[in-house]
Amino acid sequence: MVKALFPAWEAEHIAGVVGRDLPYYDPVISRPTFESIARFSLEMGLATRIPRYEEIVAPTALEANQPDPVAGGFGFSSRSSM
Numbered sequence: 001m002v003k004a005l006f007p008a009w010e011a012e013h014i015a016g017v018v019g020r021d022l023p024y025y026d027p028v029i030s031r032p033t034f035e036s037i038a039r040f041s042l043e044m045g046l047a048t049r050i051p052r053y054e055e056i057v058a059p060t061a062l063e064a065n066q067p068d069p070v071a072g073g074f075g076f077s078s079r080s081s082m
Contacts, residue, residue, distance in 0.1 A: 031053050034053050038050040
């Protein structure tokens with residue numbers, strides 16, 4: 001499919017680029033990471049309060065952020081689905 005959409009030279013490199021960048025495609029945001037970003041936003045004057053995690057993270061992502069006991073990871077992750 002990639003070869004049909006891109007010139008040959010570019011198609012050869014796409015898998016490497018996607019593989020390299022795959023960890024950055026993970027939509028999961030942990031509570032500690034969220035809290036750190038929220039504090040930074042408040043300290044920089046970009047926010048007037050720190051919202052609750054549940055106010056920002058979608059309900060389906062909250063459920064998916066629970067560890068998956070079968071896979072040994074999180075249910076909603078680009079890494080666990082590859």
